[in-house]
Amino acid sequence: AKMKTEWNITSGETTICTDPTTRKDESAAIRRHFPRARLVKRERGHETFPVESGIRLTQTALRDALGNVRLQFHRGLVHTANGVIDGLQRYRRHEISGLPIKDNSRDHVLDALRYLVAEHLRSERPEMRIL
Secondary structure (H helix, E strand, C coil): CCCCCCCCCCCCCCEEEECCCCCHHHHHHHHHHCCCCEEEECCCCCCCCCHHHHHHHHHHHHCCCCCCCCCCCCHHHCCCCCCHHHHHHHCCECCCCCCECCCCCHHHHHHHHHHHHHHHCCCCCCCCCCC
């Protein structure tokens, strides 16, 4: 796998969020390439891990009920095949179950977005849940 290493990594400011299934050797490779970045790996069971709460956090970051936008994208990402913009535009839910439809290409980038939003843009207030 080829990794782009021309990034502006600032110690104490740059965060790389990884999937809970990231293996130790993969984490070690990330740390070798980005030694000054903070590596965050949320495990299953962590409050910011569940998919639905992450989707709601992402929707709220894009535009909340008051019209506040906390998440914006670089215009250059628009034409990236299987990228984050493409994934958001093609996101679908199953019409019967209501669960997100995974396509094993765009869903990975959306997971990555969800991890970053959950890490940096979550509300300070606890999320309300209707049981």
